[in-house]
């Protein structure tokens with residue numbers, strides 16, 4: 493995902509490392525390179541500006557310029573700023589599933605973002621790592637194929653699946669799923685909302701109504717990391733309407749430029765909780781800001 497960015501950044505650092513003394517001019521020249529590298533990776537402009545300003549403030553300090561290996565210090569400052577941008581150091585946040593069972597997780601996102609696949613991947617992860625029983629329910633009343641897809645993936649994930657009852661509205665299905673979860677002893681109910689090709693008012697109102705019925709502990713927005721700036725704009729719009737608690741970025745195994753992954757947290761203020769790394773039902777990793785920053789810097 494970050495190959496081109498990694499290469500560009502390493503070139504920018506070449507001019508810094510290995511030098512005994514650094515001037516403000518040297519740092520600024522490197523920062524110009526870093527700025528271009530981030531913009532080429534499709535990172536949102538305000539994010540790039542903030543990032544460069546922050547790194548400059550830290551790097552121009554007397555201590556850095558007079559340090560024994562000042563170039564290395566600047567690289568370390570860029571690394572730390574990247575970790576901050578991606579979500580900060582420390583343990584990944586994970587999911588919050590406390591509360592009276594069944595706890596609901598609501599999945600939202602554009603059609604094709606990987607929402608249904610991610611719902612099944614999450615079910616599998618929660619069952620395996622947290623040893624909780626998960627029920628999957630599709631609320632996509634407009635696309636029977638989406639319901640069937642989730643049913644097939646639920647079987648792969650070895651999770652429960654709420655039977656499809658034709659003619660019910662999404663809100664009715666959400667209510668039935670929560671009841672079934674309660675009666676059948678499920679710990680978690682994952683509700684997969686209708687995919688949409690664009691953000692339209694009717695579907696937004698529907699998602700909000702579902703949210704009011706199921707009162708989810710987690711509302712996760714699934715976004716395709718390959719769509720770059722579009723994914724960031726989508727996240728911003730969803731975040732205005734739904735009480736989102738986190739993001740999942742899919743297709744991190746693809747060869748996109750990585751800008752969305754770098755901008756998302758900053759633009760929405762929401763943590764990236766998971767990343768999709770394959771089409772398979774176990775292709776979901778916990779997002780770890782430090783590890784990701786390390787990967788970007790190579």
Ligand code: GDP
Pocket residue numbers: 601602603604605606607608609610641687741742743744745746767768769770771775
């Ligand atoms: P939805 O319309 O948002 O529910 O999207 P789907 O779950 O149907 O996913 C659309 C396509 O993307 C499917 O072919 C998935 O197998 C694929 N997909 C989803 N997540 C990932 C991922 O993390 N990596 C890769 N390579 N493919 C993914």
